[in-house]
Amino acid sequence: CLARDDDFDFFYLVQQWPASYCDTKRSCCYPTTGKPAEDFSIHGLWPNRNDGSWPSNCDDDASFDESEVSDLINRMQKDWPSLACPSSDGVRFWTHEWEKHGTCSLLNERQYFQTALDLKAKSNLLQVLKDAGITPGKFYTVERIKDAIKEGVGYTPFVECNVDQSRNSQLYQVYLCVDSSASDFIECPVFPHGRCGSRIEFPSFSSSTSENES
Numbered sequence: 001c002l003a004r005d006d007d008f009d010f011f012y013l014v015q016q017w018p019a020s021y022c023d024t025k026r027s028c029c030y031p032t033t034g035k036p037a038e039d040f041s042i043h044g045l046w047p048n049r050n051d052g053s054w055p056s057n058c059d060d061d062a063s064f065d066e067s068e069v070s071d072l073i074n075r076m077q078k079d080w081p082s083l084a085c086p087s088s089d090g091v092r093f094w095t096h097e098w099e100k101h102g103t104c105s106l107l108n109e110r111q112y113f114q115t116a117l118d119l120k121a122k123s124n125l126l127q128v129l130k131d132a133g134i135t136p137g138k139f140y141t142v143e144r145i146k147d148a149i150k151e152g153v154g155y156t157p158f159v160e161c162n163v164d165q166s167r168n169s170q171l172y173q174v175y176l177c178v179d180s181s182a183s184d185f186i187e188c189p190v191f192p193h194g195r196c197g198s199r200i201e202f203p204s205f206s207s208s209t210s211e212n213e214s
């Protein structure tokens with residue numbers, strides 16, 4: 001049979017390190033609900049194919065309906081905040097992720113957000129890194145960070161870096177792969193492209209800056 005253009009083989013659960021979103025040239029704006037805790041937060045749960053391509057915007061009629069996730073909003077504000085400017089309550093970011101990626105997930109809106117939140121909690125990334133002696137505010141090799149996540153979560157992640165204002169390469173996003181029914185982590189069938197420096201910063205939030213921090 002022919003492949004549909006909205007099929008996929010697995011998900012990337014993408015978590016961002018807020019300090020690294022904020023300390024670049026573009027800066028950031030804290031959510032209207034306040035400065036997020038120093039923890040990883042969800043960027044999205046992205047359907048992906050084994051050949052590296054991915055479907056997007058699979059339902060032009062879909063829109064984000066806050067009432068479907070009303071009992072998850074507290075967790076979403078804490079674990080899936082938006083750091084883009086201007087400051088927001090997150091609805092625009094959640095709408096974007098749901099429309100672009102969630103509509104291709106075969107999950108309904110509630111399942112999509114609940115699944116991402118539960119997988120984030122299960123990965124427990126910050127604790128996993130701390131258990132390996134990796135704490136914010138210092139430099140580490142990418143290999144050490146990946147090994148710690150492999151050890152603590154059980155699967156090898158992809159680490160994406162960006163560059164801070166002093167041009168240090170730093171840990172920006174961590175990708176973990178999830179099976180196509182979104183039930184558990186798996187080894188990644190394919191990794192995204194991109195390279196980090198050999199030593200990267202794991203920056204602390206307290207030393208980073210935000211446009212609405214004064």
Ligand code: 5GP
Binds near residue numbers: 046048053054055192
């Ligand atoms: P960027 O160009 O910032 O890396 O990615 C822009 C957007 O494209 C991401 O926020 C995400 O929505 C989508 N995207 C980028 N890389 C991937 C990928 O490897 N898989 C999937 N499914 N989406 C991606």
Ligand code: 5GP
Binds near residue numbers: 052053054055056
């Ligand atoms: P966007 O999803 O924002 O239209 O595209 C994000 C970037 O990822 C584009 O530069 C696009 O060329 C690239 N890209 C590479 N493979 C894919 C794919 O399979 N699907 C989509 N949507 N973008 C892809």
Ligand code: 5GP
Binds near residue numbers: 096
């Ligand atoms: P993507 O298409 O790359 O999955 O989603 C990124 C889009 O969400 C961009 O339009 C970006 O401006 C917006 N956005 C809002 N808040 C955030 C955030 O906290 N982190 C990231 N990476 N993008 C955000």
